[in-house]
Amino acid sequence: MNSRSLATAFVALSLTTLVATTAMATLPEVTRLKPLGVRRGEETTVLFQGARLKDAHQVLTDVPGITILEVKPIDNAKVEVKLKADEKLAPGLYPVRLITKSGIANLRLLGVGTMPVVQEVEPNNDFSKPQTIELNTTVEGVVDREDVDHFQVKLKAGDTLNVEIEGLRLAYSLNNQNILDPFVSILNEGRFEVATSDDSALLQQDGVCSFTATEDGTYTVLVRDSSFGGNGNAGYRLHVGTFPRPVAAVPGGGVPGDTLKANLVSLDGTISQASVQLPSEPHDQWAVVTENEKGISPSPNWVRVNELPVVMEQEPNDDRAKAPESAVPAAFCGVIEKEGDFDCFSFQCKKGQRFRVTVFARNVIRSPLDAVLNVFAPDGKTLSSSDDIGTNMDPYVEFTAPADGKHSVRIYDHLRGGSAIHHYRIEVTPAVSEFDLSLAELRRYYPQVVSVPIGGQTAFMVNATRRGYNGEIFMELDGLPENVVAQTFPMPAGRGEIPVLLTAKPEATHAASLFDIRGKGDEKNATVTGQLKQTHQLVLGQNRRPMWGYDTDRAAVAVTDAAPFEIELVQPKTPIVRDGSKELVVRIKRGEGFDGAVSLRTLYNPPGVAVNNSRKIDKGQTEVQIPITANGSAAVGTWPLIMIASYPTDNGTAEIATTPIMLEIQSQLFRYKFPRSAAELGTEATVAVEVEVLRDLPGDAEVELVGIPNGLTSSAAVQKISKDSTSVIFPITVAKDAKTGNHKTLVCKSRVTVGDEVIVQTNGTGEIRVDAPLPPKKDAPAKPAAKPKPAEAKPAAPKPLSRLEQLRQMKNQ
Numbered sequence: 048m049n050s051r052s053l054a055t056a057f058v059a060l061s062l063t064t065l066v067a068t069t070a071m072a073t074l075p076e077v078t079r080l081k082p083l084g085v086r087r088g089e090e091t092t093v094l095f096q097g098a099r100l101k102d103a104h105q106v107l108t109d110v111p112g113i114t115i116l117e118v119k120p121i122d123n124a125k126v127e128v129k130l131k132a133d134e135k136l137a138p139g140l141y142p143v144r145l146i147t148k149s150g151i152a153n154l155r156l157l158g159v160g161t162m163p164v165v166q167e168v169e170p171n172n173d174f175s176k177p178q179t180i181e182l183n184t185t186v187e188g189v190v191d192r193e194d195v196d197h198f199q200v201k202l203k204a205g206d207t208l209n210v211e212i213e214g215l216r217l218a219y220s221l222n223n224q225n226i227l228d229p230f231v232s233i234l235n236e237g238r239f240e241v242a243t244s245d246d247s248a249l250l251q252q253d254g255v256c257s258f259t260a261t262e263d264g265t266y267t268v269l270v271r272d273s274s275f276g277g278n279g280n281a282g283y284r285l286h287v288g289t290f291p292r293p294v295a296a297v298p299g300g301g302v303p304g305d306t307l308k309a310n311l312v313s314l315d316g317t318i319s320q321a322s323v324q325l326p327s328e329p330h331d332q333w334a335v336v337t338e339n340e341k342g343i344s345p346s347p348n349w350v351r352v353n354e355l356p357v358v359m360e361q362e363p364n365d366d367r368a369k370a371p372e373s374a375v376p377a378a379f380c381g382v383i384e385k386e387g388d389f390d391c392f393s394f395q396c397k398k399g400q401r402f403r404v405t406v407f408a409r410n411v412i413r414s415p416l417d418a419v420l421n422v423f424a425p426d427g428k429t430l431s432s433s434d435d436i437g438t439n440m441d442p443y444v445e446f447t448a449p450a451d452g453k454h455s456v457r458i459y460d461h462l463r464g465g466s467a468i469h470h471y472r473i474e475v476t477p478a479v480s481e482f483d484l485s486l487a488e489l490r491r492y493y494p495q496v497v498s499v500p501i502g503g504q505t506a507f508m509v510n511a512t513r514r515g516y517n518g519e520i521f522m523e524l525d526g527l528p529e530n531v532v533a534q535t536f537p538m539p540a541g542r543g544e545i546p547v548l549l550t551a552k553p554e555a556t557h558a559a560s561l562f563d564i565r566g567k568g569d570e571k572n573a574t575v576t577g578q579l580k581q582t583h584q585l586v587l588g589q590n591r592r593p594m595w596g597y598d599t600d601r602a603a604v605a606v607t608d609a610a611p612f613e614i615e616l617v618q619p620k621t622p623i624v625r626d627g628s629k630e631l632v633v634r635i636k637r638g639e640g641f642d643g644a645v646s647l648r649t650l651y652n653p654p655g656v657a658v659n660n661s662r663k664i665d666k667g668q669t670e671v672q673i674p675i676t677a678n679g680s681a682a683v684g685t686w687p688l689i690m691i692a693s694y695p696t697d698n699g700t701a702e703i704a705t706t707p708i709m710l711e712i713q714s715q716l717f718r719y720k721f722p723r724s725a726a727e728l729g730t731e732a733t734v735a736v737e738v739e740v741l742r743d744l745p746g747d748a749e750v751e752l753v754g755i756p757n758g759l760t761s762s763a764a765v766q767k768i769s770k771d772s773t774s775v776i777f778p779i780t781v782a783k784d785a786k787t788g789n790h791k792t793l794v795c796k797s798r799v800t801v802g803d804e805v806i807v808q809t810n811g812t813g814e815i816r817v818d819a820p821l822p823p824k825k826d827a828p829a830k831p832a833a834k835p836k837p838a839e840a841k842p843a844a845p846k847p848l849s850r851l852e853q854l855r856q857m858k859n860q
Contacts, residue, residue, distance in 0.1 A: 072150060072498065072693065072699070072700055072701055072702040073099060073150075073698075073699025073700040073701075074099070074149075074150040074151065074152065074153075074496070074498075074699075075097065075098065075099040075100050075103070075145060075147045075149065075150050075151070075152040076097045076098045076099065076152055076153055077095050077096070077097040077100070077145050077152045077155050077219070078096055078098070078219065078225075078280075079095075079096040079097070079280060079282075080093055080094070080095060080096075080155055080157060080217075081093065081094040081096065081282075082164070082187050083157070083158055083187055083213070083217050083282050083283075083284055084157060084158025084159060084160060084164070084185070084187070084213070084217075084284050085130065085132050085157065085158070085159055085160075085164075086132070086159075086160055086161065086162070086163065086164055087132040087133060087134055087135075087136045087138070087159050087160065087161060088131075088132065088133070088134030089131065089132075090116065090129060090130070090131045091129070091130060091131070091132075092127050092128065092129045092130075093127075093128050093129075093130060093157070094125060094126070094127055094128075095125070095126040095127075095128055095145050095152075096124060096125055097124060097145075097152065098123070098124060099123060099147070099149065099150075099698050099699050100120060100122075100123055100124060100125065100126045100145065100147060100152070101120050101122060101123040101147075101698065102120065102147045102148040102149055102608075103118055103120045103126040103145050103146065103147045104118055104146060104147065104148060104557060105118060105145075105146035105557075105558070105559050105605075106118060106128055106130070106143055106144065106145055106146065107143070107144040107146060107151075107559055107560070107561060107603055108141065108142070108143055108144075109141070109142040109144075109154075109561060109599055109601065110141050110142065112132060112133040112135075112136035112141070112159075113130055113131070113132050113133070113136070113141055113143070113157075113159075114130060114131045114132075114133070115128065115129075115130050116129040116130055116131060117129040118145075123698070126145060128145070132159045136159055137159075137334050137336045137347055138159055138160050138161055138336060138343060138344065138345050138346060138347070139158075139159060139334060139336075139345075139346045139347050140156040140157070140158055140159070140213065140216060140217070140346070141156065141157050141158075141159055142155070142156055142157075142583075142597060142599070143155055143156075143157050144559075144603055146559040146603075146605050147605075148557050148607055148608050149498070149607050149608055149696065149698055149699065149701060150496070150498045150605060150607060150701075151496040151497075151498060151559065151603045151604075151605045153219060153493075153583075154494075154583045154585070154597060154599075155219055156216060156217055156585070156597065158213055158217060158284050160185050160284070160286065160345055161342070161343045161345075162183050162184055162185045162286065162288065162290075162345075163181075163183075163184055163185065164184075164185045164186075164187060165180060165184055165185070165186055165187075166186070166187055166188070167187065167188030167189065167196060171196050171197050171198070172194065172195050172196070172197070173197070174197055174234070174238055174267060174269075176197075177197035177198055177199040177267050178196075178197065178198050178199070179198075179199045179200075180198050180199070180200060180287060181200070182200050182201075182202075182208075182287065182288045182289055183287075183288030183289060183290060183342055184286075184287055185284055185285065185286050185287075185345070186198060186284070186285040186287065187282065187283070187284055187285075188270065188282070188283055188285065189277075189279060189280075189281060189282050189283075190227050190229070190270065190271060190272050190277035190281045190282075190283065191277050191278060191279055191281075192275075192276060192277050192278060193275045193277070194271065194272075194277055195269060195270070195271045196269070196270040196271070197267050197268070197269055197270075198267065198268045198270070198285070198287060199265055199266070199267050199268075200265070200267075200268065200287060201263075201264070201265050201266075202260040202263070202264060202265075202266055203260065203263050204260055204261060204262045204263050205259065205260065206259070206260050206289055207257060207258070207259045207260075207289060208233060208257065208258050208259075208260065208266060208287070208288075208289065209255070209256075209257050209286075209287075209288060209289065209291075209292040210231050210233060210242075210244075210254075210255065210256050210257070210268050210285070210286070210287055211250065211253075211254075211255045211285075211286045211292060211345050211346065212229045212231050212250075212253050212254055212255070212270065212283055212284070212285050212286070213250075213253055213283060213284040213285075213286075213345075213346075214227040214228070214229035214252075214253050214281075214282075214283040214284075215227060215228055215229065215251075215252040215253055215586055215594065215595055216250070216251070216252070216253055216595055217282060217283070217284065218281070218585065218586050218595070219585050219586070220585075220586050220587065221492050221493075221584065221586075221587045222587070223587060223588055223589055224278075225278060225280040225281060226276075226281065226586060226588070226594075227272055227276075227277055227281035227282070227283055228245075228252055228272060228273045228274065228276075229245075229253055229254060229270060229271070229272065229273065229283055230243070230244070230245050230254065230269075230270070230271050230272065230273040231243070231244050231254045231255075231256055231268065231269065231270055231285070232244070232256065232268070232269045233256060233258045233266055233267070233268055233269075234266065234267040234268075234269060235264065235266060236264055236265055236266075238267075241258045241266075242256040242257060242258040243256060244256035245273050247294070248294070248409065248413050248414055248415035248468070249294045249295075249346075249348070249413045250346065250413075251413075251595065252594060252595060255292060255294065255314070256314070257292060257313065257314040257315060268285070268287055270283065270285055286345040288341075288342055289341045289342065290341055290342030290343060290344060290345065291311075291313075291337045291338070291339050291341060291342065291343075291344050292313065292314070292337075292344055292345075293311035293312055293313055293319070293337050293344065293348055294312060294313065294314055294348070294468050295310075295311070295312040295348065295412075295414065295467070295468040295470050296309045296310070296311055296312075296321075296323070296335050296348040296349075296350055296412075297309060297310045297312065297380070297382060297470045298350075298357050298359060298378075298380035298381075298470075298472065299349075299350050299351060299380055299407060299411075299412040299414070299471065299472035300333075300351035300352060300353070300355075300357065300378060300380070300407075300412070300472050301323075301325050301350065301352060301357055302325070302352070302353070302354060302355070302356065302357070303325060303326060303327050303328055303329055303352055303353070303354065304325060304326075304327045305325050306322050306323065306324055306325070307322070307323040307324075307325055307350070308320065308321075308322060309321050309322075309323050309335070311337055311348070312467050312468050312470075316466070316467045316468075318467070321337065323335050323350075325350075325352050326352060328352075329352055329353040329354065330351070330352040330353075331351060331411065332349050332350075332351065332411050333349065333350050333351065333352045334347030334349060335347050335348045335349065335350055336348075348412075348413070349411060349412050349413055350412060351378075351407060351411060351412070351472060351474075353378075353474075355376055355377055355378040355474055355476070356376075356377050356378070357377070357378050357380055358373045358377045358378065358379050358380065358392065359380055359381060360379065360380065360381030360382070360390050360392070364381075364389075364390050364391045364392070365388070365389045365390070365391065366391065367389075367391040367393070367421075367423055367427075367455040367457050368427065368455075369391075370391035370392055370393040370455045370457075371392065371393065372393045372394060372395070372453060373392060373393070373394055374394065374395075375394040375402070375475045375476075376475060376476045376477065377394070377474075377475055378472055378473065378474050378475075379392045379456070379472070379473040379474075379475065380470070380471070380472050380473075381458075381470070381471060382465075382467060382468075382470045382471070383416055383458070383459060383460050383465040383466075383469040383470075383471070384465055384466065384467055384469065385465045385466075386463055386464055386465050387463050387465070388459065388460075388465045389457055389458070389459045390457070390458050390459070390471075391455055391456065391457045391458075392455065392456050392473070393453050393454065393455040393456075394453070394454060394455075394475065395451075395452070395453055395454075396448035396451070396453075396454045397448060397451055398448055398449065398450050398451050399447065399448060400447070400448045400477070401445065401446070401447045401448075401477065401478040402445065402446060402448070402475055402476065402478055403443070403444075403445045403474075403475075403476050403477070403478040403479075404420065404422060404443070404444050404445075404446070404456055404473060404474070404475050405441075405443045405473070405474045405476075406418045406420050406441045406442045406443065406458065406471060406472070406473050407441060407471065407472040407473075408440075408441050408470070408471045408472075409440040409441055410439060410440045410441045411441075411472075412470065412471075412472060414468065414469060414470050414471060415464075415466070415468060415469055416460055416464075416469040416470065416471050417434075417440075417460055417461040417462060417464075418434075418441055418442055418458055418459075418460070418461070418471060419432070419433070419434050419442065419458065419459055419460070419461050420432065420433045420434075420442040420443075420444060420456065420457070420458055420473075421456065421457040421458075422444055422446050422454065422455070422456050423454065423455045423456075423457070424448075424449050424450065424452075424454060425450055425451075425452030425453055425454060426450075430446045430449070430454070431444040431445075431446045432444070434461060438593070445478045456473060456475070458471060458473060478515065479515070479575075480514065480515035480516035480568075480572065480575045481514050481515065481516065481575060481576065481577055482511045482512060482513045482514060482516055482520065482566065482575070482577035483511070483512045483577055483578070483580050484509055484510065484511055484512075484522070484564050484566050484577050484578060484579045484580070485509070485510045485512070485579065485580055485581060485582075486507055486508070486509060486510070486579070486581060486602055487507070487508035487509070487510050487544060492584045492587060492591070494581050494582065494583045494584070494602075495507055495581075495602070496602065496603045496604070496605070497549060497602065497603065497604040497605070498604075498605050498607045498701075498702070499531060499549045499550070499551045499604065499606055499607065500606075500607050500608060500609050500610045500701070500703050501551050501553065501555050501556070501557075501606060501607070501608065501609040502551060502552070502553040502555070502609050502610075503550070503551060503609065503610050503613075503703045503704075504548055504549065504550045504551075504703065504704040504705065504706060505548075505549050505702065505703065505704050506546050506547065506548045506650050506689045506691065506704040506707075507546070507547055507549075507650075508544050508545070508546055508547075508650065508651060509522065509538070509544060509545055509546075509547055509564060510543055510544045511538055511542075511543050511544070511566070511577065512543075513543070516568055516572060516575045517540055517541050518540045518568050518569045518571075518572055518575075519537050519538060519540050519568070519569045520537065520538040520545075520566045520567070520568065520577070521535075521537050521538075521566065521567055521568075521569070522535045522538070522545075522547070522564055522565065522566045523535065523564070523565055524547070524562050524563070524564050525562060525563055525565070526560055526561055526562035526563055526601065527549070527560060527562050527604060528551075528555070528558040528559065528560045528604065528605075528606050529555070529556075529558065530551060530552040530554055530555035530556075530606075531549055531550070531551050531552075531555060531604070531606060532549070532550050532552070533547060533548070533549055534547070534548040534549075534550070534707075535547050535548075536687055538566075544651070546650055546651060546687055546689055546707070547564075548689065548704065548706065548707060549604065551606050555606050556606065557605075557607070557608075558605070558606050559603065559604065559605035559606070560603075560604060561599075561601035561602065561603055561604075562601060562602060562603075562604055563578060563579050563600060563601045563602075564578065564579040564602075565577070565578050565579075566578070578600065579600060579601065579602060580598065580599075580600060581598070581599050581600075581601075581602055582596050582597075582598050583596055583597045583598070583599065584596045585597060607701070608696070608701070610692075610694065610701065610703040611637070611638040611640070611641035611694070612635040612636060612637045612638055612641055612645070612694070613635065613636040614633065614634070614635045614636075614645075614690075614692050614703060614705050615633070615634045615635075615705060615706075616631060616632075616633050616688070616689070616690050616705035616706070616707075616708050617631070617632040617633070617634065617708070618708045618709070619631065619708065619710070619804065620801070620802060620803075620804050621745075621801050621802075621804040621805075621806050622710075622711035622712060622713040622806065623656070623675065623677045623681075623710065623711070623712055623713075623806075624677065624712070624713045624714065624715055624806060624808050625655075625677055625678070625679050625680070625681050625683075625712070625713070625714055625715045625808075626677070626678070626679050626715055626808050626809055626810055627676070627677050627715075627806065627807050627808045627809065628674065628675065628676045628677070628807045628809065629674075629675050629676075629806075629807065630672040630673065630674050630675070631672065631673040631675060631688075631690075631708075632670065632671075632672055632673075633647055633664065633670065633671050633672075633673060633690055633692075633705070634669060634670045635664055635669055635670075635692075636669070637669065642666055642667055643694055643695050644663050644664065644665055644666050644694075644695075645663060645664040645692050645693070645694050646663045646692070646693040646694070647660070647662055647663055647664070647671065647673065647690050647691070647692055647693075648660040648690070648691050648693075649688065649689065649690055649691070650689040650690070650691055650704065651689075653681070653682060653686035653688065653710060653712065654681065654682040655677055655678045655680055655681025655682055655712070656675055656676070656677050656678075656681055656686075656710075656712070657675065657676050657677075657678070658673060658674075658675045659673055659674045659675070662674075673690070677712055679715075681712050682712060683712050683713060683714055684711075684712060685709050685710070685711045685712075686709070686710045686711075686712065687707040687708070687709060687710075688707060688708050688709075688710045689704050689705055689706075689707045690704070690705045691703075691704050691705075692704070692705070714741070714742075715741060715808060715810075716740070716741055716742065716744065716748075716797065716799060716806070716808055717738055717739065717740060717741060717750075717768075717795075717797050717808060717810070718738070718739040718741060718810075719738055719739075719795045719810045720737040720738075720739075721734075721736055721811075721812070721813030721814070722735055722736075722737075722813075723814055723815075723816070724779070724813070724814070724815040724816070725815065725816040725817075725818060726759075726781045726815065726816075726817060726818070727781065727817075727818050727819070727820045728781055728782070728783050728784075728785055728787065728817065728818070728819055728820060729781060729782070729783040729820070730781055730820075731778065731779065731780050731781070732778075732779045732781065732815075733776050733777065733778055733779060734752065734761075734776070734777045734779055734793065734813065734815060735774055735775075735776045735777075736750075736752075736774065736775045736776075736777070736795060736813065737773065737774050738750070738768060738772050738773060738774060738775055738795075739773070740768070740769075740771075740772060743770065744769070744770055744799055745799060745801050745806070746799045746800045746801040746802075746806075747767075747799070747800050748767070748768045748769065748797065748798070748799045748800075749765055749766060749767050749768060749797070749798050750765070750766060750768050750775055750795050750796065750797045750798075751764055751765045751766075751795070751796045751797075751798070752764045752765075752777045752793060752794075752795060752796075753793075753794050753795075753796050754792035754793050754794040754811065754812070755779075755792075755793065756785065756786065756790040756792060756815070756817070757785065757786060758781065758782040758784060758785025758786055758817075759779055759780065759781050759782070759785055759815070759817070760779070760780050760782075761777050761778055761779055761780070762778050763777060763778055764777060768797075775795075779815070781817060785817055786817065787817045787818060787819050788816070788817060789814055789815075789816045790814060790815050790817065791812050791813075791814040792811075792812065792814075793811060793812060793813030793814060793815060794809060794810065794811035794812060794813070795809070795810050795811065795813075796808075796809045797809070797810075
């Protein structure tokens with residue numbers, strides 16, 4: 048379903064992916080490949096080792112060129128996979144995923160090379176007793192703790208010996224264990240190091256080094272862990288020979304279908320020219336493999352391929368005020384070729400135009416440049432600056448032109464370094480609205496894979512990272528296995544996630560595929576698009592720091608064993624209201640022979656809704672009620688709600704999803720106002736609650752006074768209310784031994800009966816004060832005898848008037 052009618056129902060969506068409190072699906076796991084790589088053009092049997100692998104039946108390869116010939120489970124921990132890499136497949140690392148009838152294993156990288164492979168032979172720890180190998184050989188070995196491996200080759204004067212190792216890039220470790228962080232060096236006959244490498248820009252935590260012999264002689268290649276760690280699982284592939292090994296391809300990209308005229312730069316700064324045929328379609332990262340009469344590079348260099356015209360830097364361009372001007376959109380390419388170098392480019396902008404400037408150096412084209420980016424306005428003032436952006440090692444800015452005129456960008460190395468391989472690509476494009484899609488991880492660092500049982504459903508959450516677009520997003524899936532169908536919902540405006548449901552029809556068979564998800568904006572923004580991107584963390588170091596990962600643009604889905612029961616989340620007939628509660632009903636129909644318990648959790652909760660995820664259907668039972676509540680600010684609308692059921696199998700825990708119900712959230716039906724009430728022990732009182740009916744009632748309504756303190760009772764705790772009700776009076780009887788004090792526990796629980804369902808709304812909190820009666824008054828004390836009144840004194844004789852007073856009175860008469 049991708050119904051436009053649902054769009055308005057998702058207003059104010061704020062979904063929260065839950066960390067499950069019940070058991071999650073137990074997926075197969077591949078901990079080791081043996082061998083770690085293959086030679087192209089040859090059939091090789093690779094042993095996949097791990098856990099829960101006994102029902103393996105397929106291997107998915109993300110990139111064309113590897114053919115799977117046979118998948119043969121040995122036991123629950125080992126599977127033999129016979130495969131063949133195409134004889135023209137570019138050397139490098141290729142993702143493979145083992146598929147079982149119960150799920151999808153973690154992605155692993157398989158090495159593909161062109162040279163003969165030999166196995167390390169111990170003992171080779173002593174410089175004086177190395178393992179002798181031929182030039183242009185790949186060695187597979189293991190570094191144990193404090194192990195040092197030595198390999199000896201012969202060179203003629205003028206030969207250039209290149210050494211490249213795949214160590215950490217072949218590992219899988221999310222707990223900082225079984226990791227090889229390799230160190231390689233080339234030693235002369237006097238045991239002096241003539242070249243060393245720990246990390247490298249091109250190979251990241253794996254090394255590459257080079258040495259040109261000045262005379263005929265024997266040279267030794269040394270391999271160890273950089274901190275002398277290691278264990279029996281820390282394997283590597285060491286490439287030793289005179290093959291070409293450029294570490295930079297300049298420029299770092301071109302236009303689809305063009306022939307790229309590239310400068311290939313070696314470690315010693317030597318530059319050779321090459322013509323590289325670019326693919327006809329855009330690629331965020333495209334492999335460039337070098338081949339000459341001396342061999343083929345064991346791994347590629349990387350460039351970007353898109354429609355942007357390439358503008359090469361023109362020296363001198365250190366001064367931004369004099370920077371050469373070019374038209375945009377464009378890709379500015381160049382090299383910070385010496386210490387303290389600055390490169391500047393300029394272009395015309397109109398006032399109000401908004402541009403995006405993105406640097407590609409360390410993260411895509413594998414340059415050692417730690418880029419700093421500045422953007423300047425026509426008056427020379429800085430508009431924006433950037434170094435690293437979050438986990439992205441390269442800078443990125445967006446800016447709005449403040450005026451018409453020439454704007455400029457400047458790039459340099461953070462530590463003011465520079466060399467012939469400090470190359471870069473700066474893409475200047477209009478800042479269009481777009482978004483990226485990803486699958487939400489149920490467990491951190493474990494990329495989501497999708498297992499859908501035959502005849503059942505599964506569900507997952509899709510996240511959107513928005514850039515400049517805040518409207519609805521509509522999605523479609525492509526590449527699902529046969530007889531698997533998707534049900535999508537529009538992602539609401541302003542929100543970042545939404546569920547997707549997959550259903551495998553009963554006629555579906557065990558199969559797996561890689562699928563993509565494409566999204567587009569609403570009808571007014573149909574040109575706004577986005578697609579799926581997924582990062583697979585392969586190695587985590589200390590403090591769970593990502594050390595190595597692999598990005599894909601498709602996710603994996605497998606059709607798995609049918610669940611031993613059918614499941615239904617019953618669609619409620621009535622809504623849940625704000626400040627309300629409801630019980631959802633989950634039912635299962637058990638298949639023959641299945642009597643186990645089924646744990647339940649929601650895939651996500653609508654905003655403001657809480658779900659009890661501790662409920663389960665006990666052994667032998669077929670139904671359970673799941674309490675849910677909506678707070679006072681729950682988002683009004685209609686929401687798809689999906690339950691995930693976990694159940695035991697003989698190879699771990701499996702899952703199945705219910706089909707979604709559409710949970711309707713409405714505003715409150717009632718508003719209550721609680722006055723303060725008081726009563727004495729052993730008396731009767733009333734609690735008068737003002738009520739406002741906010742809208743038409745869909746059925747018969749009643750309200751119950753709950754939370755009545757111990758020792759208090761009500762003979763009419765439940766009373767009918769109607770649309771015209773304005774108050775409810777609850778009689779209260781207070782026992783003589785009730786607890787005195789102020790009780791803030793009174794709550795009104797409203798129930799509206801609609802058919803065979805009840806809408807419940809709960810509001811509080813009122814209070815009632817319980818007082819002890821005043822003690823009785825004591826007898827009044829006797830009044831003291833009245834004192835006899837003193838005899839009345841005779842009035843005093845009038846005071847004689849003065850002569851002046853007499854004359855005044857005479858005058859007034």
